[in-house]
Amino acid sequence: MTEPILEMRGIAKxxxxxxxxSDVDLSVTPGEIxxxxxxxxxxxxxxxxxxSGVYPFGEYSGEIRYKGEPLQLGDTREAQNRGIAxxxxxxxxVGGMTVAENIFLGHEPTSLGWVDRKKMRRDTQELLDRLGLKFAPDTLISDLSVGQSQMTEIAKALAQKVDLLILDEPTSALTDPEIETLFQLLEQLKRQGVTSIYISHKLEEVFRISDRITVLRDGRVISTWATKETDSNHVVSAMVGRDIEDLFPWRERPIGETILQVEDLTVEDPSHHRPLLDHVSFELHKGEILGLSGLMGAGRTELAESLFGVPPGKMSGRILLEGSEIRIRHPKDAIKVGIALLTEDRKQSGCLFNLSVQKNVSLASMKKVSSGPWVRLSSERELAKKYADELAxxxxxxxxxxxxxxxxxxxKVLVARWLATEPKVLILDEPTRxxxxxxxxxxxxxMIELAREGMAILMISSELPEVVGMSDRILVMHEGRVADCLNREEANQERVMHLATGAVSV
Ligand SMILES: Nc1ncnc2c1ncn2[C@@H]1O[C@H](COP(=O)(O)OP(=O)(O)OP(=O)(O)O)[C@@H](O)[C@H]1O
Ligand SMILES: [Mg+2]
Incomplete structure (x- = not known):
């Protein structure tokens, strides 16, 4: 048996x-995933x-051995120097800096004491090529999509010599082709002897890429299997400590009258000949869950943003709420008329990290928890507690x-924030990412409970099983246009995929 590259014993924090x-033992064999x-x-x-040294030696108990020696890291830099990324x-x-500057932040190549920007750009280009990424080293991070930013993080990790690569949910923001590139890269690294630890909630990926699977629950190791010798049912039961018999709790419910009507919504893209949204029309009913499906660039997020008062370009068309036309120029207007949006990326637009959990919940419902200009902390806590309990x-x-x-x-806190506004129309952009x-x-x-109470839900999701499993109807978009709207009975994953890729209806 080969000696493990990493061995952890009795780790507690x-x-x-x-x-x-509590008492975590984990060992990783060289070259495995x-x-x-x-x-x-x-x-x-x-x-x-x-x-990786974020919590240095002394901030946890237990022992770590790495490459046959005790490992007592002082900080993250030391981990990097030992080949742990x-x-x-x-x-x-950093949003205001370029891709190259971010990748080499803290270890910029120098020549005669000056930062060698040419080399930095060249090395970055090489890394981007290796990852099949099409954007330039000089692109500002703020101009990248979430998926592209995530790929930049990966490029950054690979900019230095790596023996042990840790990926903490790397694919949650990636598109399918990006995921494919990442997997090919992981396999290539594996052939070069790099060891990886891969964290993901997507079991399909886990089964595809890993050699072994370890399940943690409540801070303890529950089991470890060779991937070939287990299946997703075993893994899921170990994760949750019970069997989940009903992943999609959709039930037949009465659907009410039309609440939101969108007519010929068009959003121009100044830098592109094709509009982002091209005469999009649809209706959403009270108590309905309308799934919104489509590939990257189909206009799903743009549609959500336009309905929430932040269209990404010049907008035309009509939006009617309960029969009368509304003009939404700002998220404040949207919240006022009862439209709420949970955005797809919690770090960039949703989560306020310097605020408490309860402030993050109450943020969009300040009226409810204040008297005049004063926030009543007890009401704020009550509000937060209500939703914290509901969402566990x-x-x-x-x-x-x-x-x-x-x-x-x-x-879940962000979901709570929008529920607390008690909206009439709730737009969820990738709610389970x-x-x-x-x-x-x-x-x-x-979602089902809210729909039963009459809330109308527009759910954007790239996970086909989720769209098909949870929606009453599915609006499929392709290149800014509505390809079709399917009833639950006629919808299946293949059909949605067909429409999303622009193939003719089947
Ligand atoms: N800085 C912190 N301060 C206080 N509690 C923390 C901190 N970081 C983590 N925790 C708590 O430690 C526990 C483990 O959190 P951790 O982030 O490791 O979970 P995770 O398995 O990565 O979950 P997820 O899948 O949601 O990312 C949680 O109960 C969390 O609330
Ligand atoms: Mg985590």
Whole structure:
């Protein structure tokens, strides 16, 4: 048996009384891809932060051996020098700087004491080519899509010599072709002897890419299997500690009258000959869950933004709410008339990291929790508590900063924020991204319950099983236009995919 490259024994870490990790043993063989899975808050990111020096020696208990020697890291820089690279769950790039500047931040190549910008650009171009990325080294991070930013993070990790590569949910923001490129890269790295630890909630990926799978639950290792010797049912039961028999709790419900009517909505794209949205028309009914499907660039997010008062270009067409035309020029107008939007990227536009969990919940419902200019903290806490309970948000104290929550729990807080506004129309853009199976089912149940109470829900999702499993009708978009709108009975994954790719209706 080969000696492990990494061996952890009895690792434990607490946060203010929360046992994030208890007595964790983990060993990783050189050149393997180990998948680490578990529910939101299971301790996956915390464990990886220990390996990568984010939590240095002394901030946890237990022992780590790396390449046959004890490992006692002082900081992340030291981890990098030892060949340990981590791609964090949340993006960590500087928006106002270029791709090249971000990749070489802190270790810029120099020549005669000056930063060698030419070399920096050249090396970046090489990395981008290797990853099949089409944007230039001089592109500003703020001009990249979420997926492109995530790929830049990966390029950044690979800019240095890597022996152990940790990927914490790398694909949650990637498109299918990007995921494909990443997997090919992981396999190539594996052939070169690089060891990877891969965290993901997407079991399909885990089964495709990993050699072994370790399940964490409540900070403990539950089991480890050779990937070939297990299946997703075993893994899911180990993750949630129970069997999930009903992933999509959709039930037949009465659908009400039309609440939102969109007519010929068109949004120009100044830098492109084709409009972002091209005469999009549809209706949304009370109590209905309308799925919105389409490939990247089909105009799904642009549609959501336009309905929320932030169209990405000059907009024309009509929007009617309960029969009368409305003009939404700002998210404030949208919130006022009862339209709420949960955006797809929590770090860039949703999550306010320097605020508490409860502030993040109450933010869009300030009127409800204040008297005049004063915020009533007790009402704020009550409001937050109500939704924290409903969504089973795992937080030891609602007054803690939202950054102390696990990624999936942060997503639930944002869902709570928009529910608290009690909207008539709730737009969810990728609501279950980065959310574990158990929590997904909770979000689905909640959607059904809200729809039953009469809320109209527009759900954008790139996960076909989710769209087909949860929608009453499915609006499929292709290149800015509505390709078709399918009833639940006539919809299946193949049919939606066909329409989304622009193939003729089947
Ligand atoms: N900085 C922190 N302060 C306080 N508590 C924390 C902090 N970081 C993590 N925790 C808590 O530790 C536990 C484990 O969190 P961790 O982020 O490791 O989970 P995870 O498995 O990565 O979940 P996810 O799938 O949602 O990303 C959670 O209960 C979380 O709230
Ligand atoms: Mg995590």
């Amino acid at each position: 607490d946060f203010e009384g929360v046992h994030a990790l 180990l998948a680490l899975v578990g529910e939101n808050g299971a301790g996956k990111s915390t464990l990886m932060k220990i390996i 981590i791609i964090h769950q949340e993006l960590n790039l 948000i795992k937080s030891s104290n609602l007054r803690n900063l939202i950054g102390t929550l696990s990624g999936g729990n942060q997503q 980065g959310v574990d199976v158990g929590a997904k089912v909770e979000i689905y149940r909640l």
